[in-house]
Amino acid sequence: MSAGVQASFVIGWMLMLAGGVVFWVMSRSLPAAEKRHGVAAMSIVFIAFANYFAMALGQGHVNFNGETVFFARYTDWVLTTPILLVSLAMMATRELARIRTLLFSLVVADVYMIVTGLVGNLSSSPHNYYWWIISMVAFIAVLGMIWGPLRTEAARGPDRAGFDKLAKMLTILWLIYPLVWLIGTSGFGWLSYGVESWFYLILDVTAKVGFGYVALTAARKLKTT
């Protein structure tokens, strides 16, 4: 593992930890009914912290087929992306129970996307590209559900504008992941491990800490009805 990769992991766990402290403070001023947003945001960054910490210690990768696979990225994503989707859903409606079928579908498609992405990372060319395509189809299904039925639900929810803002942020950030994966060491190999890991770092911090900050700020303003 090169020094650049290693440095990105150390900065990663520090920023996730810092995010966790910020969210803890922000959560204290949330109305009781919206504490759940704080719990989601903290769960996400603390899970990411542990995975970055493991990678920084050299415990988050395996060498497989002559390639280094940072499996800890996937154990992070497979847990945190469902929680991010739940966060977004909590912005769409106060009663998650009402949309349980939709939420279940979102999580299934999302986990499917991450697991097939990991299998792709563990595959050599051209198999890795097949898995990328399969993962992308699941990702498109996730986006379809967000901008279709979930958005319809949000139109009747407590904060339509807040939902749209978060949904846009999520869509743009998440779309960059498969691009980095494709041009990075798991795909074409145009990026070195170092450059790739800095890209993922920026994405992870924005999609977790940035997203959580926007979500908690919006949740704080929600009227308690």
Next chain:
Amino acid sequence: MSAGVQASFVIGWMLMLAGGVVFWVMSRSLPAAEKRHGVAAMSIVFIAFANYFAMALGQGHVNFNGETVFFARYTDWVLTTPILLVSLAMMATRELARIRTLLFSLVVADVYMIVTGLVGNLSSSPHNYYWWIISMVAFIAVLGMIWGPLRTEAARGPDRAGFDKLAKMLTILWLIYPLVWLIGTSGFGWLSYGVESWFYLILDVTAKVGFGYVALTAARKLKTT
């Protein structure tokens, strides 16, 4: 991996994908409250698709003790059999929350059955037979819960006849799995890898695509109350 085994996997992923498309179309005409049946059916075949696809690429097996173990069968089953049980339970009652203890017990026994089956497949004679017996006991518990408490629940549910039909179909199909396993390469070795894999293919397609088709057809006819 012989050509016959390989061919069964390719046909497997194609049929699962085709099933997914059919279920997607069928789901569109489901009443909103029964969309959950479509979500379950699609989750099942798409998970099976990924596992058959991996096996077709040669990524779904390990060589262990001089034997080939297709572990991807078990990663398929451990996820899809609980969803199949949930499908059946959704035919028994509209409110799964009411039978959550029963559902939880069913899923625990079912996962136990699959995991002990995998351990058996990774064992040499006579250990494999011990695991087969343990797995069978869990399976009998699953069947007992289906024909006991779940059926009692279904008698008060929206579609008693639909439940009985699905429960019968499930029982007969599922009972063949341990037989194939016992006479196949994981047990007595009377079947070659090729014959065994075609047996499993027919079973998997019927227990997933056939079962889902019957379930969705029944769900479509349910009165929306």
